[in-house]
Amino acid sequence: MVFTGRKENVSKNRPIIFAPNHRNALLDALLIVYAGYHNRQVVFLARADIFKQKFVAWMLRGMRIIPVFRMRDGKDNLDKNKDIFGSAARILKKNNPVAIFPEARHNPKQSLLPIQKAVPRIILPTEESLNFELNSQIVPVSIYYRDIFGFLTDVYVTFGTPIEVSQYKEIYNDNPNLANNQLRRELEKSLKSMVVDIWNDEFYEEYKFAIDWNGERIAEEKFSHRKDGYLQSSLHIVITLDNLYENNRDVFDSKIKNFREANKILKEHQLNTKDRLWKTSSKENIFSRFTALILTSPIMLFGYINAIFPLLINKKLLSLFKDNQFIPSVRYASGLIFVPIFDIIQTLTIGAITKDWLLAFIYFLAMPATFYFALYWRKWWKSANRDLKVYKFKKQFSDTYERLLELIRL
Secondary structure (H helix, E strand, O other), X not given: OEEEOHHHXXXXXXXXXXXXXXXXXXXXXXXXXXXXXXXXXXXXXXEHHHHOOHHHHHHHHHOOEEEEOOHHHOHHHOOHHHHHHHHHHHHHHOOOOEEEOOOOOOOOOOOOXXXXXXXXXXXXXXXXXXXXXXXXXXXXXXEEEOOOOOXXXXXXXXXXXXXXXXXXXXXXXXXXXXXXXXXXXXXXXXXXXXXXXXXXXXXXXXXXXHHHXXXXXXXXXXXXXXXXXXXXXXXXXXXXXXXXXXXXXXXXXXXXXXXXXXXXXXXXXXXXXXXXXXXXXXXXXXXXXXXXXXXXXXXXXXXXXXXXXXXXXXXXXXXXXXXXXXHHHHHHHHHHHHHHHHHHHHHHHHHHHHOOHHHHHHHHHHHXXXXXXXXXXXXXXXXXXXXXXXXXXXXXXXXXXXXXXXXXXO
């Protein structure tokens, strides 16, 4: 996880509304919590329909997430929002932060949905009730997953320049609706400058291909001085393609044609867009990685075997959800809750059977450590296999490989 902008843009002493884009169910909320160097509990407002599953609702309430009702949740439920917004206002007055997903629903795509009015509807009446002396700020937040459904993926969280709510005092006193709309538009403009926003649905897949193929290279070439280089690279790629689309359509169409041809070649050779084509591994590097993985496989097996019950529970929980958006969240919750529980149960069982509590204590430390090592081992094994396939492809089809590099380059 890479956090940027939090020290510069998040006050420790002022009421804050975090306004992040929303791509990954519960994990988005947890990322805001993880960034909580301000040492204040964040209260989240989230759409009411995700509270339908009892297990999910229990987790949400435990994380201090409260429901907000939309028209699709039933017109009769909309009146409940008055109390919910009132509660949020009381939280802000106590100088505790509130987080609201201003898109009003999750969006797994690399794009930004239209920003709704929930944030202005909460913060402006709250400020007005205190003559705009609450001194509150709205902090736009960009959350970017390198591979949203990938396990143990990189994630970048950027806290943007805060919006001073007090600047809307005169407008709100004269025309509350105008103030709501202007604040909503300012928040949307800020988020659009931070979020990787592939708005062009017709070429959405090709934009993603361009990021997969060029993201790491451009990050090294242009943004190596930044810890969020891959995010900046992704933003750069989308902006570059957008400019071509609007100002040089012939070049844009040529790029799209090349990307589609490249993807076709990859499929023919059973490769995919996530494979590292522009920077292939050497034979020696691949051999050393597989050697290390084979040597450490007993640790991996120990980790998986001793976490068999959390893994089975995770599998059962995943079967309860038809929407893929909950998969990463359920994985995380299973690891956070059930691994420690079964670690304690299994440790006590070993201690009771062997009467050797030193051995039990060693097991207590080893079980979660080896399990999480096993998860990374699996990721490293897949990565080594992909690099091996690319190495073989480059060696056996050198001309096609060179052609492919030309096609994918932005």
